[in-house]
Amino acid sequence: MPELAVSTVIFTLRPDETGAMQLWLPAVKRIRSPFDGMWALPGGPLSEEEDLIAAASRTLLETTGLKPRYLEQLYAFGSLERSPGGRVVSIVYWALVAQNEIADAYECENVSWFAADNLPNLAFDHNLIVEYALSRLRNKMEYSRIAHGFLGDTFTMAQLREVYEAVLGRALDPGNFRREMESSGDLVATGERLIGTKHRPPQLYKYDTSVDLTDQGALPTFSEHSANSIKREKTA
Amino acid sequence: MPELAVSTVIFTLRPDETGAMQLWLPAVKRIRSPFDGMWALPGGPLSEEEDLIAAASRTLLETTGLKPRYLEQLYAFGSLERSPGGRVVSIVYWALVAQNEIADAYECENVSWFAADNLPNLAFDHNLIVEYALSRLRNKMEYSRIAHGFLGDTFTMAQLREVYEAVLGRALDPGNFRREMESSGDLVATGERLIGTKHRPPQLYKYDTSVDLTDQGALPTFSEHSANSIKREKTA
DNA sequence: GAATCTAAAAGTCAGTTAGACTCTAACTCT
DNA sequence: AGAGTTAGAGTCTAACTGACTTTTAGATTC
Numbered sequence: 001m002p003e004l005a006v007s008t009v010i011f012t013l014r015p016d017e018t019g020a021m022q023l024w025l026p027a028v029k030r031i032r033s034p035f036d037g038m039w040a041l042p043g044g045p046l047s048e049e050e051d052l053i054a055a056a057s058r059t060l061l062e063t064t065g066l067k068p069r070y071l072e073q074l075y076a077f078g079s080l081e082r083s084p085g086g087r088v089v090s091i092v093y094w095a096l097v098a099q100n101e102i103a104d105a106y107e108c109e110n111v112s113w114f115a116a117d118n119l120p121n122l123a124f125d126h127n128l129i130v131e132y133a134l135s136r137l138r139n140k141m142e143y144s145r146i147a148h149g150f151l152g153d154t155f156t157m158a159q160l161r162e163v164y165e166a167v168l169g170r171a172l173d174p175g176n177f178r179r180e181m182e183s184s185g186d187l188v189a190t191g192e193r194l195i196g197t198k199h200r201p202p203q204l205y206k207y208d209t210s211v212d213l214t215d216q217g218a219l220p221t222f223s224e225h226s227a228n229s230i231k232r233e234k235t236a
Numbered sequence: 237m238p239e240l241a242v243s244t245v246i247f248t249l250r251p252d253e254t255g256a257m258q259l260w261l262p263a264v265k266r267i268r269s270p271f272d273g274m275w276a277l278p279g280g281p282l283s284e285e286e287d288l289i290a291a292a293s294r295t296l297l298e299t300t301g302l303k304p305r306y307l308e309q310l311y312a313f314g315s316l317e318r319s320p321g322g323r324v325v326s327i328v329y330w331a332l333v334a335q336n337e338i339a340d341a342y343e344c345e346n347v348s349w350f351a352a353d354n355l356p357n358l359a360f361d362h363n364l365i366v367e368y369a370l371s372r373l374r375n376k377m378e379y380s381r382i383a384h385g386f387l388g389d390t391f392t393m394a395q396l397r398e399v400y401e402a403v404l405g406r407a408l409d410p411g412n413f414r415r416e417m418e419s420s421g422d423l424v425a426t427g428e429r430l431i432g433t434k435h436r437p438p439q440l441y442k443y444d445t446s447v448d449l450t451d452q453g454a455l456p457t458f459s460e461h462s463a464n465s466i467k468r469e470k471t472a
Numbered sequence: 473g474a475a476t477c478t479a480a481a482a483g484t485c486a487g488t489t490a491g492a493c494t495c496t497a498a499c500t501c502t
Numbered sequence: 503a504g505a506g507t508t509a510g511a512g513t514c515t516a517a518c519t520g521a522c523t524t525t526t527a528g529a530t531t532c
Binding site for chain 3: 156158174175179203
């Protein structure tokens with residue numbers, strides 16, 4: 001029988017040297033064959049008495065110390081050539097963490113973070129998997145509220161826009177972005193303002209319903225398609 | 237280790253008593269424990285030297301005689317409670333067949349077709365899986381050209397609209413539907429007309445590029461998001 | 473403490489689109 | 503020949519999108 005494993009592509013946003021937000025993800029150094037010494041996605045074999053998502057959550061915690069706020073199944077990869085040693089079918093999850101939640105994550109010689117657009121050669125078909133996770137993230141960004149997963153409980157409109165811009169890879173018009181977000185009904189103004197900026201203090205917002213963003217249970221969320229969409233804008 | 241299986245939810249459209257198109261799907265009678273005698277989705281164990289999609293395709297053919305034109309991975313189901321006998325992780329695919337392609341499909345006491353909205357109690361969590369496949373089908377209908385999978389090589393605008401109406405479960409305005417389809421650039425008029433109708437003979441169309449709709453390889457198609465969308469219309 | 477800088481937040485405008493609807497064309501059936 | 507039917511073209515309006523302008527409210531500078 002093929003071996004069954006779970007892996008997770010987990011994204012966070014952090015500023016690069018220029019201060020622009022970029023997608024980063026952790027990889028784990030392999031310590032055995034095949035691909036010994038190469039970087040790979042965090043993961044591990046599925047345990048006997050464990051749901052798929054529980055396995056993803058556990059292996060992610062064990063290998064990187066991370067507990068994502070958003071975790072969703074991505075795809076099952078099972079082509080014959082993907083593992084030289086022996087047949088492995090991997091159920092891959094993808095996840096988001098806020099930058100302020102990875103403080104206690106491991107950062108040692110066996111775990112390292114890479115910019116998503118500047119990855120090394122990863123073990124197995126993991127580069128391909130990251131590509132697919134990225135396309136899913138970008139796509140989902142346009143019709144859901146997963147941006148939440150990158151942010152703290154409260155955030156300014158500019159911070160939210162920064163997330164969208166970083167993930168979609170293009171600038172968005174601040175006024176139009178605000179209009180769309182406000183009309184979506186997903187945001188609630190807290191009444192508080194962020195002080196200490198060198199300009200007019202911005203309103204702090206939070207997401208209205210305290211929907212649990214974690215994809216609990218094996219069952220995917222059904223009605224994921226909302227009218228809210230961020231499309232191309234030409235403002236460069 | 238958990239057992240690994242593949243199953244497929246395969247849809248077709250056929251007219252009900254009133255002539256309205258409805259979604260139907262085949263189920264296979266189980267001949268062993270657990271759920272002996274109950275209807276279940278076609279599928280079977282993954283073979284040692286076989287890609288996931290190849291396994292889906294093979295088990296579907298073996299159990300029902302069907303060769304779908306469209307086959308895509310749906311989800312990996314792996315919760316602990318889903319199979320009473322022993323742990324089974326199922327990688328589920330979903331598929332479409334045109335009605336005229338199921339002529340040579342088995343129709344015996346062990347394979348039976350059911351209306352998707354009037355299913356019996358299926359084995360395992362298969363009712364849940366069908367629900368999810370339905371939601372995926374409806375969603376994908378709005379931004380892709382999978383309607384193709386239900387139709388022959390050429391079709392009239394009314395036939396195409398009938399597919400959309402049946403899947404989405406609501407009437408669409410013929411004029412607006414035509415406008416949207418024509419502006420999408422996906423259709424090509426063949427120049428031929430369908431004769432023998434009791435009214436003005438309609439133009440026959442086909443899909444422009446001969447894109448292979450079968451999801452070959454383990455890798456899902458990446459850029460699946462097109463601008464073309466069929467949304468709610470109030471015409472009852 | 474007034475002028476200046478910055479980004480927040482509100483508002484404007486034109487081009488595009490979606491939905492509801494009307495009208496004519498082209499065939500078959502009686 | 504006239505009635506029935508759907509094809510297919512076209513019209514109208516409200517809503518939406520993207521680009522842009524103006525005003526507001528703080529911090530910083532002089």
